[in-house]
Amino acid sequence: MPIQLEIVTPEARIYSDEVDSVVLPGTEGEMGILPAHAPLVTTLKPGELRLMKSGKETSMAVGEGLVEVTGTTTRILTDMAIHADDIDEKAVDEALARAKSALETLKPGENDEEVAATMAAIQRATAQLHVKRRRRTI
Amino acid sequence: MPSTRDIRRRIKSIKNTAQITKAMQLVAAAKMKKAQDQAANGRSYAELMNKILVALKGSAEEGSHPYFAEGKGNRTLVLVITSDKGLCGALNTNLLRKLVNTDLGPEVDFVTIGRKGASSLARLKKSLKADFPIKDPAAYSMIRPVGQFLQDQFLTGEYRKVLVAFNNFINTVTLEPAIEQLLPVNPVTLGGKRDFEETHTEVDPASLPDYEFEPSANEVFAAVLPQYVNGTLYQMVLEGRASEHSSRMVAMKNATDNAKQIIKDLTLEYNKLRQAAITNELLEITTAKMALE
Incomplete structure (x- = not known):
């Protein structure tokens, strides 16, 4: 019995298909479904x-x-979802460098919202790089 | 009395203008379609979000989250979503008029998306907190910092509430300036249809399975709310964008029609003038001939 997996962002439905199992990065650690x-x-x-x-x-x-997991479906709401094959490593590297240098020029306390946005950008970029690099080593 | 050459020149110049407005009309129509599609694409996100919210409402203690209570301060923060460019009819003017005529509170600070709103509010000597440039088409990654900013401002407690003013897209010819409350979140309508959404299915709490929440319902709730606010904001920006393009399309269509009417009038005048000139010449020739006989 397969699981219906759906990944949606506010912009589009990224993935919708039947899969056998899913492993996702939960805040409490990796979780297999x-x-x-x-x-x-x-x-x-x-x-x-x-x-x-x-x-x-x-x-x-x-x-x-x-x-959201039910017995037959797994639905993921996220702000970003990119196939490993579609990740442009160079672009992500550049974005990461840009975000890090932006973070250095920002003073904490003054521009908290920008710091938070940049931190989130760094986290997303790191996640993409992690996926890309891990796949190559296999 | 203008000469035939003057009229010809005017016809040519108006033809050029009509060509430009026609092109802008077509571009605006294509962009409007795109913005509408974008809003439709986000609908499954909104629906699933509502489902989770309804499930959470039954399990979490709503009162515990700061997003549900008005801030202690007496200021109001208003995000105004306007267009970057002009030539889109009375779109921005209508929104700003509604804003000025609405009682927003004793002290109001503004945050803007779109250059038109920013410059108009600056002219009116209103207090501008921040201006976010959002490109077209709007990407969710560009909206997130805006949502973050508004939420951080609200959480300082300085603001009683956060409102959003935008043009609600009803259909191609009907746009409505709207002012909606973003924060605090209304727990009664949370998870239900929002006023500006066209289609929506209400979630029946009884149809949902008995979810387990990890780490806990309250913590999931706390994580969902910022995303809910950002998602709502994104939908509002898309509504504003769709309104902008449809309004520009209509304005440009009117401009093209007007130009065509002027060309018609001028051509008529030109022909009359030409005919008069020919008659005149013929008259002269006949008179000259008769004088010779």
């Missing part, structure tokens, strides 16, 4: 999501979000 899982709602932190479909593993980078 198999069919007939008990109904669950939990939070997601930026990281790598792996899904198994007919013996093949696919990796995706996901941002902060929420997960």
Whole structure:
């Protein structure tokens, strides 16, 4: 019995297909979801999501979000979801460097909102890089 | 009396203008479609978000979260979403007029998206807190910092509430300036349909399974709310964008129609003038001939 996996962002439905299992980066640690899982709602932190479909593993980078699990479906609400193959490592590297240098020029306390936004950008970029690099070493 | 050459020149110049407004009309129509699609794409996100919120409402203690209580201060923070460019009819003027005519509170600070709103509010000597440039098409990653900023400002307690003023897109010819409350979140309507959404299915709490919440319902709730606020904000920005493009499309269509009417009038005048000139010439020739006989 497969699980219906759906990944949606505010911009689009990124993924919608039947999969055998999902491993996601929950705030409490990595979590594997198999069919007939008990109904669950939990939070997601930026990281790598792996899904198994007919013996093949696919990796995706996901941002902060929420997960809703029922016995037959897993729905993920996140602000970012990118297929590992679509990650442009160079662009992400540049974004990361840009965010880090921006963080240095920002003084904490003065521009808290910008600091927070930059930190979130760094987390997302790091998550993407992590997914990309890990896949290459295999 | 203008000469035929003057009229010809005017016709040519108006034809050029009509061509430009026609092109802008077509571009605006395409962009409007895109903005509408974008809003429609976000709908499944909003629906799932509402489902989780309804499930959470039954399990978490709503009162515990600061997003549900008005801030202690007496100031109001208003985010104004306008367009960056002009030539879009009375869109921005209508929104600003509604803003000026609405009682927002004793002391109001503004945050803007869009250059038109920022410059108008600056002219009116209002207190501007921040201005966020959002490109077109609007990406969610650009809205997040705006949401973060508004929420941080609200959490300082200085503001009683946070409002958003935007143009609500009803259909291509109907736009409505709207002022909605973003924070504090209304616990009664939370998870239900928001006023500016076109289609929506209400979630029945009884149809939901008995979820387990990890780490706890309250903590999940605390994590969901900022995302809910950001998602709502994003939908509002998309509404504003769709309104902008549809309003520009209509304005440009009117401009093209007017230009065509002027060309028609001028052509008529030109032909009359030309005919008069020919008649005149013929008259002269005949008179000259008769004088010779």
